[in-house]
Amino acid sequence: MLLRMRNIHKVFGKVSVLNGVDLQLERGQLLGLVGENGAGKSTLMNILGGLFVPTEGTMTLDENLFAPTSPNEALQAGIAFVHQELNLFPNLSVMENLFISGFPKKRFLGLSLIDQKSAREKAKELLSIVGLNVSEKVKVGQLTAAQQQLLEITKILSRSPRIIIFDEPTTSLTRHEAEKLFQLIERLQSEGIGIIYISHNLEDVMSLADEIMVLRDGNCVRQENQNAFTLPKLIKDMVGRDLETYFPQRDVTPLREKCLEVSQVGAEVVHDVSFSIRKKEVLGLYGLVGAGRSEMARLLYGLDVMQKGTIHWNGQKIQQPSPEKWVQEGVAFLTENRREEGLMIQQSIARNIQLAGLPNYTTPLQTVRFRDLDSDVEQQARANKIKYNNLKDQSVATLSGGNQQKTVLAKWLMIAPKLLILDEPTKGIDIGARHDIYSLVNDLVKKGSSILLISSEIEELIGLCDRILVMGEGRIRDEFHKAAFDRSAILEAALHGKENQTLAT
């Protein structure tokens, strides 16, 4: 047995991310690791890679106890990681990237110098092993994504690894390039290297893997031989759970009237997206990481430049959308990364909550009516069940993730938004706070607002939405209505759905 992880637990603060996971990997074996976002795949691999120390549990490598305390230590032991984002320097040459952590040296006049000649020869040799046909002098930035990935693998091979972890290696590759990568992976396997392959592309996993392990909510649902799985079964293992009780009921039917109409919107990673949202409707937007959902929302909101397409708001065309205009129109956008774009992390809770609504509290002289503002801010903070000691003196940095998110939501509720765009609103948030956020969203809809909910969690979308759009590769691939919500079908549509451009609503 090459690698054995036993009873791995990992707790961050109060949140338990892994609850006793076992993993086995034989020499030359490929283990497919699948699970939804947040299932604990990355945490598990980061423990193996030495980035995190497990709260509990042991690992053995070739039957020897293995407890890395740093990524470097894991690397020395032969654990290599090919990340989704490559670890290369685009401004340096291929050769320089290969030897960045140690050039071959020679001595000259007592000085230790880089031996350019042998470095060049060694680089050529390494490149030929993986079949990368580029000059060692070329700057890495000029290589294609596939070539860069091969270079990353070359770099890893020069350290004679025992285990290579691939994290979504095919997202930036064409099909043809991916096939070539698979051939290389097979060759690595035949040399006795153990492979752990993480991917949302379940078909790839099914065809490549010897064994498949399914993680869900930090538990290993099962690790079995690939033959024991079928695609539908795999999908059900990944998502199958009962979360209905977490979603509060909402007895509101969407009106016929539309508030937002988007047609043929496009930019670099978003292609001809058209859809509309009705009043009092909760529209879900599902897709895998990199499907273009957030990018699409950012285009709409004017955070990135829209290259084509039109947007109508309540029947009126919006020229050059900008956050300023949208806030005036009562459209709010809770972004994915609350620390960077949602909060002023060192400012007080009150300052954060009041920010978007300020223009509604000014006199003609542009002074702020602080008395009204303060009392409304306090009311909103209480309605959102934010746990605080002092609204005006306590910085939001001192709040938990859930309370921070409720603060961002409070900021947007202060403008009583007619449309609220939520991008992964419950990412990294505990169950209690989630429930509070869902209730607030439902209340808002009852009052007549519409919601665009972007989420990677199918349950959340099924639990809250009236309709779900599925995106993939920057396009809308499919549409599901409430009566026909089906987890497996939605996931399948996201993985390899048929393009469906003409969606009637």
Next chain:
Amino acid sequence: MVKIANSESTFVVLLCLGYYLVMTIIAPGFFTVNNSINLLFNLLPLLIISIGQTYVLLTAGIDLSVTAIVAVASVVGGFMMSSDTVWFHNEFTTLFLGILGMLVVGVLIGAINGWAVAKFAMPAFMVTLTTMMLFSGFAIWLTQSQNLYNLPESFVEMHYTYFLGIPVPLYIALFVVLLAYFLLNRTIFGEWIYAVGANKKTARISGVSVSKTLIGVYVFSGFCAAVGAILYTARLETGSPVMGQNILLDVIGAVVIGGTSLFGGKGTIQGTFFGALFMTLLDNSLNLLNLSFFIIMMVKGMVILGAAILNTVVERSLKTG
């Protein structure tokens, strides 16, 4: 750490008080009426310019061009008001248009700074460093390095004109301080300044007009620098192209010692007041102790470095804490 952050103003107040007491004892001629008036008149223009700088620093920017604004405003005022050039014949018109011209210079240069920072998202440091060079050179070229004398009596007598027992410059400074305090603490512009400084991205997404706010703070800083130039020009009775050459460090030092964060989003007018007071005390007392210009520079540099280090340390511990 929150405690230290909140007590920062207290820190600078105590610093001023302690320093004042010590200098009363050791510096000859420090605790006299003459020197006190001197202190006051040194303080006022520095305070005014520092208040404008506070606005800019609050947005995580910096305005290095204040010295150039002082110089250009001074020579433009000199040209418009000097009896050697005779632009206007009536003394009141001369005074009114001269002062107006100086303020317009400040506002215009500030607008250029703000426009470049806001529209092209250029680093404020780069923009204002270049405008500083540009307009410092412009002031010297305009006057061929000559000073302008023979300013109107009523203008140069400003410091000796009392109204209700208080000299005119004090009214001017009071006006700027109150205006700055009002804008920052009572209007939406003030709230937006803090928001832009705290997190530009969050501010933008929350509907804050980031470019208007940025242009606003640089215009205000330019305006304050021009008001400072009015006081300096009147006191020296000269329109000079090198006026304000040496005040940049004092201005930024005053704001930073006053507790304004170099990273934006944190700082008060009160803090800057005491910061400017401390810088003035430092300068005045070191002069009285008969120390050379170079030693004074060294001491000031060390004091400001100390304040900046304190600022960074506090900031970092807030981030990790």
